[in-house]
Amino acid sequence: MTITSPASVLQQLIRCPSITPQTSGCFDLLQTLLAPLGFAIERPRFSAANTPTVENFYAKRAASGAPAMGAGKSAPAKAKAGQSPAKHLLFAGHIDVVPTGAETAWRFPPFAGQIADGLLYGRGAVDMKGGIACFIAALARLTAEQQQPDSGAISLLLTGDEEGPAINGTVKLLHWAAQKGEDWSAALVGEPSSAEILGDMIKIGRRGSLSAILRVEGKQGHVAYPQRAGNPLPVLARLLTALTSAPLDQGTPHFQPSNLELTSIDTGNEAANMIPPAAAARFNIRFNDSWTIERLQAELENRLARAAGQVGSSSAVSYHLEFAANPASAFITDNKALIAPLQAAITALTGQRPALSTSGGTSDARFIKDYCPVAEFGLVGQTMHQINECVTIEDLENLTEIYRHFIRNYFAGRD
Ligand SMILES: [Zn+2]
Structure with missing residues (x-):
């Protein structure tokens, strides 16, 4: 050789x-x-x-x-x-x-x-x-x-x-x-x-990378009696819209705009006549140098809090945002x-x-x-x-x- x-x-x-x-x-x-x-x-x-x-x-x-x-x-x-x-x-x-x-x-x-x-x-x-x-x-x-x-x-x-x-x-x-x-x-x-x-x-x-899971807890029930249940799915849909509807930024000289990508939405519910007790969405953000991990996390929390305030009505439903442990800046x-x-x-x-x-x-x-x-x-x-x-x-x-x-x-x- x-x-x-x-x-x-x-x-x-x-x-x-x-x-x-x-x-x-x-x-x-x-x-x-x-x-x-x-x-x-x-x-x-x-x-x-x-x-x-x-x-x-x-x-x-x-x-x-x-x-x-x-x-x-x-x-x-x-x-x-x-x-x-x-x-x-x-x-x-x-x-x-x-x-x-x-x-x-x-x-x-x-x-x-x-x-x-x-x-x-x-x-x-x-x-x-x-x-x-x-x-x-x-x-x-x-x-x-x-x-x-x-x-x-x-x-x-x-x-x-x-x-x-x-x-x-x-x-x-x-x-x-x-x-x-x-x-x-x-x-x-x-x-x-x-x-x-x-x-x-x-x-x-x-780019940096941040993964998260958004969980919405509702109340399980029969689809024919929604007033007795709390469906987490419409709430999750509104929260996800709040996360994704406005761009995070316009990009910076060396970076493309930051992007939030949804990777799954799950209830685990296989029944057609049941309102599921909970729903969860997963997403990953690839973000540019206009964000630190902490400021990006705060922005996501703010978007969710504002949207939740507008949802407002159902006290039977609550949400929880959890970030993965290994973000990269x-x-x-x-x-x-x-x-x-x-x-x-x-x-x-x-x-x-x-x-x-x-x-x-x-x-x-x-x-x-x-x-x-x-x-x-x-x-x-x-x-x-x-x-x-x-x-x-x-x-x-x-x-x-x-x-x-x-x-x-x-x-x-x-x-
Ligand atoms: Zn390699």
Whole structure:
């Protein structure tokens, strides 16, 4: 295997069938690749009740003058007069993959890493073993050219629990590393951020996410005698109208308007002649940076209280709004030292001017943003999680060169 060839590295990674939470030899392989490049490697395992124990991976190469792993807190890198502190670039991602679906539906076995017609097939090819392979190939090329930065450090933080519960993965790994004194100046997440062609999109933030359940309690009864019952459904309908009829906002410069999406309305009632005792609606809001979680929750409470005041009549009916325990706040990365060299590398290699986007679902960037500025850039995500997930050899080559230019220019402070 040639480590400077991203396709070769990716084939080896795909042949480790690392469906969450199995790591299936992926970390052994990465250790074999990164140790000769000068990386010190640790593989902490994290556990929690009711979730599988997960192995994680942290590799660090500190150039001369930069602190070794774990030495950051006690001996911070002293900047010489007139120099900025040493940079520490973090590459973050995951080696776990989603299940294959029907293996017989694949053109090639999903863990074979077969190449055909300029495409490399396999589960994880784009999400996101491809991004990891390109970053390692880029590091190997810089090392071979003796172009690795002479100050600062590079680390890789990889989990085996991104596609699963995400409890024993990136969150704990970041905390573990920070406790040891690790301190990053910027992070690049190698998820497949490109939409249609390589280089058309960098993700520089994400919308927040808030889920809730709205319960209306009524009084069960016979449909022929509604005066003896309290039907929760008309009340729920009015409350939902109050939640959804006015837009939450008009969007902000980097974000689309916030959106409340109803996901279910249930009574559990199967009888045609019964007024149900209760009804519940579930919804999720993807919201932009004009809201904090607390202000958004307050807005929803206010809308419901106003509508309930107008409903007013039936004392037999009451409602209760409950928020899910794991909301995520919206964030945006505004860090020129990170974004400018990334944009420049993409444009130089692909001719694309990448859109700076906050679209899409959540990713581990939501955890990393609490430690340092973070952006996501990687392959085209079109076949992720699908049958016949695949990537072009050309995209692997171009992404490797983008990463190589980006790493060099990030440490040089050049665009
Ligand atoms: Zn992914």
